[in-house]
Amino acid sequence: MKPSAARLLLLNGAPAYRRLAEIVAGVALGVGMVLILLGGFLHMPDRDDRVAWRTYGGEEFARADSEAPLPVPTANTVLRLTQPDYFMGGTYTIVRVAAADDTAVTLPDGLALPAPGEYYASPAMAQLIEDHPSDQLGDRFGTPIGERGDELLQGPSDRVVLVGSDWEELAKTYPTQLEDAFPASGSKFNTGLYRTVLAIGAVAVLIPIVLLISIVSQLGASERRERFATVRLIGAGRRAIAGVSGFEMLIATLVGGVLGIGVAAAIRPAASTLELDGSTSFGADLTPPALWTAGAIIAVALLGGATAWWRTFRDDVGALGSSRERAEKKVTAWRSVMLLVGLAMLIGPMIAFRFDAAASEFYNVLMLGGFAITAFGIVVAGPWLTRLASRVLNRFASTAPTVVAAGRLSRHARATFRSVAGLVVAVFIVSLFAGVVSAIEDVVTPRDTPGRLSMDAVVGEVGSPEEVHAVTAAITELEGIEGIAVAYWPTDDQGLLVMTPEDARAIGAVDVPDAPAVSLDLFEMLAGGTDIARDPVTPPVATNSIDESAPSQVFVITDGTAEAKERARTAIETSTVPGRAPLTRADFAAAGTLSFTHELETMAYLGMAVAIGISALSLTVATVAAALDRKRTFALLRLGGMPAAHVRRVIAIEASMPLGATLAASAGLGFFVAWAMIETLGNDMSMTWPDARYWWAVVASVAITAAAVFGSFGLVRRSTEVTSTRFE
Amino acid sequence: MADIALNPATTVPARGTPLIRAIGLHKSFGATKALRGIDLDVNQGEVLAVMGPSGSGKSTLIHCLAGVLAPEEGQVVIGDTDVTALNADERARLRLERIGFVFQFGQLLPDLTALDNVALPLLMNGVGRRAATVRARKWLDRLDISDQATKVPGDMSGGQAQRVAIARALVTQPSVIFADEPTGSLDSVAGEKVLTAMLEAVRESNTTVVLITHDARTAAYADREVIVRDGMLSAASRGVAA
Ligand SMILES: Nc1ncnc2c1ncn2[C@@H]1O[C@H](COP(=O)(O)OP(=O)(O)OP(=O)(O)O)[C@@H](O)[C@H]1O
Ligand SMILES: [Mg+2]
Numbered sequence: 001m002k003p004s005a006a007r008l009l010l011l012n013g014a015p016a017y018r019r020l021a022e023i024v025a026g027v028a029l030g031v032g033m034v035l036i037l038l039g040g041f042l043h044m045p046d047r048d049d050r051v052a053w054r055t056y057g058g059e060e061f062a063r064a065d066s067e068a069p070l071p072v073p074t075a076n077t078v079l080r081l082t083q084p085d086y087f088m089g090g091t092y093t094i095v096r097v098a099a100a101d102d103t104a105v106t107l108p109d110g111l112a113l114p115a116p117g118e119y120y121a122s123p124a125m126a127q128l129i130e131d132h133p134s135d136q137l138g139d140r141f142g143t144p145i146g147e148r149g150d151e152l153l154q155g156p157s158d159r160v161v162l163v164g165s166d167w168e169e170l171a172k173t174y175p176t177q178l179e180d181a182f183p184a185s186g187s188k189f190n191t192g193l194y195r196t197v198l199a200i201g202a203v204a205v206l207i208p209i210v211l212l213i214s215i216v217s218q219l220g221a222s223e224r225r226e227r228f229a230t231v232r233l234i235g236a237g238r239r240a241i242a243g244v245s246g247f248e249m250l251i252a253t254l255v256g257g258v259l260g261i262g263v264a265a266a267i268r269p270a271a272s273t274l275e276l277d278g279s280t281s282f283g284a285d286l287t288p289p290a291l292w293t294a295g296a297i298i299a300v301a302l303l304g305g306a307t308a309w310w311r312t313f314r315d316d317v318g319a320l321g322s323s324r325e326r327a328e329k330k331v332t333a334w335r336s337v338m339l340l341v342g343l344a345m346l347i348g349p350m351i352a353f354r355f356d357a358a359a360s361e362f363y364n365v366l367m368l369g370g371f372a373i374t375a376f377g378i379v380v381a382g383p384w385l386t387r388l389a390s391r392v393l394n395r396f397a398s399t400a401p402t403v404v405a406a407g408r409l410s411r412h413a414r415a416t417f418r419s420v421a422g423l424v425v426a427v428f429i430v431s432l433f434a435g436v437v438s439a440i441e442d443v444v445t446p447r448d449t450p451g452r453l454s455m456d457a458v459v460g461e462v463g464s465p466e467e468v469h470a471v472t473a474a475i476t477e478l479e480g481i482e483g484i485a486v487a488y489w490p491t492d493d494q495g496l497l498v499m500t501p502e503d504a505r506a507i508g509a510v511d512v513p514d515a516p517a518v519s520l521d522l523f524e525m526l527a528g529g530t531d532i533a534r535d536p537v538t539p540p541v542a543t544n545s546i547d548e549s550a551p552s553q554v555f556v557i558t559d560g561t562a563e564a565k566e567r568a569r570t571a572i573e574t575s576t577v578p579g580r581a582p583l584t585r586a587d588f589a590a591a592g593t594l595s596f597t598h599e600l601e602t603m604a605y606l607g608m609a610v611a612i613g614i615s616a617l618s619l620t621v622a623t624v625a626a627a628l629d630r631k632r633t634f635a636l637l638r639l640g641g642m643p644a645a646h647v648r649r650v651i652a653i654e655a656s657m658p659l660g661a662t663l664a665a666s667a668g669l670g671f672f673v674a675w676a677m678i679e680t681l682g683n684d685m686s687m688t689w690p691d692a693r694y695w696w697a698v699v700a701s702v703a704i705t706a707a708a709v710f711g712s713f714g715l716v717r718r719s720t721e722v723t724s725t726r727f728e
Numbered sequence: 729m730a731d732i733a734l735n736p737a738t739t740v741p742a743r744g745t746p747l748i749r750a751i752g753l754h755k756s757f758g759a760t761k762a763l764r765g766i767d768l769d770v771n772q773g774e775v776l777a778v779m780g781p782s783g784s785g786k787s788t789l790i791h792c793l794a795g796v797l798a799p800e801e802g803q804v805v806i807g808d809t810d811v812t813a814l815n816a817d818e819r820a821r822l823r824l825e826r827i828g829f830v831f832q833f834g835q836l837l838p839d840l841t842a843l844d845n846v847a848l849p850l851l852m853n854g855v856g857r858r859a860a861t862v863r864a865r866k867w868l869d870r871l872d873i874s875d876q877a878t879k880v881p882g883d884m885s886g887g888q889a890q891r892v893a894i895a896r897a898l899v900t901q902p903s904v905i906f907a908d909e910p911t912g913s914l915d916s917v918a919g920e921k922v923l924t925a926m927l928e929a930v931r932e933s934n935t936t937v938v939l940i941t942h943d944a945r946t947a948a949y950a951d952r953e954v955i956v957r958d959g960m961l962s963a964a965s966r967g968v969a970a
Contacts, residue, residue, distance in 0.1 A: 397857065398851070398856060398857040399851060400848055400851040400852040403840070403844055403847075403848065403851060403857075404837060404839075404840065404848070407837065407839040407840040407841070407844060408839040410839075411838075411839045411880070412839070632834065633837055633838070633839075636835060636837065637837075638820065639796060639823065639829060640823065640824065640829070640848070640849055640852065641820045641821060641822070641823040641824025641825070641827075641849075641852060642820070642824070642852055643817065643820060643821075646852075
């Protein structure tokens with residue numbers, strides 16, 4: 001039989017169109033996501049290049065305190081100092097530049113450098129400055145002369161100020177760089193990491209698409225069982241039938257893929273508001289070039305065609321149709337091996353770590369591998385878990401619908417699990433992230449702790465008694481300021497800074513001895529954890545004297561309001577030469593790895609949202625397919641007198657039980673793995689409850705399941721009427 | 729439907745009186761007139777064979793008698809229940825409580841074991857799982873297939889599957905069994921064994937049977953035989969006149 005003839009026989013009828021419409025919708029959604037992720041992946045280096053001017057290059061030079069002479073301004077040189085600064089719990093980048101009046105060096109966007117006392121701001125930063133009183137933020141920079149364009153920014157939310165500085169002053173500051181041009185190419189330090197995450201995301205989106213295609217192909221086969229069988233009987237080969245199915249899916253996924261471009265355009269504005277490497281994205285950074293777009297669509301279409309081909313080829317109907325329903329190959333406990341190996345890789349290091357903390361590098365690798373294997377192991381073990389759960393269900397079943405559903409589930413565990421696999425893996429990953437992030441968050445959010453630096457203090461560097469006076473003068477006028485304390489360089493070789501006992505108490509030190517002066521570990525006060533039992537405080541030690549000519553740090557003590565802290569910070573910055581930005585204990589803690597883990601968490605939730613959407617489709621399709629597949633079974637039950645409501649109950653149990661069983665297991669595993677990782681890697685972390693987003697995600701997946709099940713009832717009712725099937 | 733009890737002994741009339749009474753049944757499918765005026769009485773405890781050429785309306789007749797199909801014209805009464813006056817749910821209830829079915833093949837749920845298949849009608853009737861399993865086992869024993877209890881239909885032979893189907897039809901002790909060529913898919917030896925097993929069981933419990941068959945040897949097991957031709961009963965029927 002010619003393939004064209006087979007096509008003619010197989011490609012018609014309303015159900016075919018409905019089925020293909022589902023594929024088109026699912027693929028469009030998935031490809032839309034893939035295109036966004038691909039765009040992000042491809043443009044990741046561009047983001048890095050756009051911030052290269054402020055991040056890389058230049059040479060460091062000897063400082064003021066050495067014998068070497070300071071560099072002098074020439075037409076071809078510029079001094080640059082890039083540092084983070086803080087505002088209201090967030091950070092921004094402050095770039096100070098100094099150049100000769102006749103400098104030939106320009107910024108990558110061609111604009112001239114700001115003169116001393118003037119500044120450019122990025123749009124997001126300009127907005128921030130405008131939204132707050134100038135004594136809290138704007139006064140730090142001088143006179144605004146305009147906004148800088150996108151080509152100097154990582155993304156729209158990038159907060160940067162470019163401040164013109166005095167050459168002499170900047171040359172004295174560490175770690176100012178001397179440059180002869182602003183580099184236009186970055187080192188892509190973070191790029192690799194983010195690209196890996198984005199690539200994993202894109203592949204993760206493909207998995208539910210493939211599952212959907214596979215399920216829909218199966219539905220297609222069961223809808224057309226008689227026709228397939230007839231065509232086989234006439235003489236079409238197994239390959240011919242699979243070919244038709246594959247071709248049909250290829251076309252459908254191609255159409256879906258093209259529509260995916262529209263979906264990508266529709267979700268791009270929302271996607272660009274998500275932070276990636278510390279900034280939101282420009283739309284263009286999430287748009288792959290045309291060639292890549294075409295390539296991605298064709299690749300997905302080929303994948304779709306191949307999946308459908310393979311499914312139909314494997315589920316061959318045979319020339320005799322399927323008078324006896326084919327049972328799946330039995331799933332055995334062997335399927336749990338991979339999961340157990342993964343878990344062992346996670347738990348092993350945890351135990352080993354207790355005895356030998358030194359080999360932690362190796363443990364990290366082992367755990368990362370363990371994570372991947374566990375995730376994969378869940379997919380492999382899923383059918384077995386489903387079967388196990390359905391056997392338990394069967395044992396305790398006492399009503400007819402439960403017995404029927406349990407029987408079906410235990411004999412079709414693979415097909416059943418396949419419809420929820422995507423969601424189950426997503427739940428595992430999200431649970432893991434939620435667990436880890438909650439723990440990290442718990443650690444890096446400092447609370448007032450006896451012996452640590454007061455949460456109300458803003459600490460800044462000072463270089464001379466004059467600067468201390470200037471700061472003191474600047475704060476006297478300000479609202480919400482309660483006092484000032486100063487720490488001095490030590491007079492001996494001890495290395496710790498010294499203060500008066502009063503000042504030490506004012507900034508939060510405890511057990512301060514009564515002495516003319518005390519030396520204390522200020523870094524420990526600033527950076528130490530909140531759990532004194534695990535991370536004890538070293539009490540201050542009495543010393544003899546203070547050298548008032550060598551101040552090191554000022555502490556401005558505020559009433560604790562955010563506004564007062566920002567006023568204090570502004571006062572310190574404007575009264576001292578540029579240096580490391582003044583900060584609070586909360587600022588110091590937040591500067592850790594938190595933002596990256598948050599971004600990962602957000603991506604995990606996004607992935608889960610996609611998985612939920614596509615799983616909803618798969619679940620609906622699978623529910624309908626299972627019902628159609630068993631038209632006869634349901635009609636038999638109705639014939640035997642089972643009320644329609646009980647038939648619906650069978651369908652509801654069959655759809656929700658596998659999800660319930662495996663979802664609970666994967667959420668539990670996710671948190672368990674998170675706990676394992678924290679125990680191994682984080683020294684003073686502990687698990688807490690995940691935040692509201694997590695519970696919303698779980699609620700959403702349950703709601704989606706319910707919607708999928710109820711949505712399929714209508715069709716199921718029509719196709720399971722007693723009179724719709726003939727009994728002979 | 730409180731008047732229908734699970735235990736038929738309380739409502740079933742004595743042997744020899746009509747249990748099923750069909751009057752003037754007409755049923756058509758589009759232009760096809762499958763039944764064209766059938767009057768038929770089936771007595772309590774009787775085994776009635778229905779014969780006739782293919783397409784004559786035999787299956788349609790028993791579907792109307794059992795309340796699966798609603799005839800356009802005529803009346804079906806089982807016991808003291810007017811089946812044709814019931815709505816779909818009430819007819820389902822009637823089937824559940826008073827009627828058993830046996831077909832040629834493919835009537836067992838493919839995913840359930842023989843034991844669960846047989847216990848299922850009891851569960852549907854509200855019997856507890858344990859009690860239902862005990863009773864199902866008893867019936868499997870009676871039909872000599874207790875060794876198949878944990879197998880699913882796909883793993884049984886045709887004859888074994890038919891015995892399970894018969895056990896399932898009988899397990900609720902229905903008043904009537906409708907059997908549509910129950911041995912049609914079996915060879916003559918296996919068919920005869922299955923048939924005798926079934927008849928032995930129904931005779932013991934005084935259950936009424938309406939049995940469609942093409943095979944005169946099978947029909948010979950019946951008390952009485954009617955022939956359907958073109959949707960009507962033929963005069964050439966054997967046994968006590970309707
Ligand atoms: N659901 C239906 N839709 C349309 N026509 C039907 C339907 N059921 C039966 N018929 C028609 O009604 C007539 C009687 O069919 P029925 O199945 O009762 O015959 P039968 O005597 O049981 O035949 P067989 O011995 O071959 O099983 C036939 O012409 C058949 O084509
Ligand atoms: Mg028939």
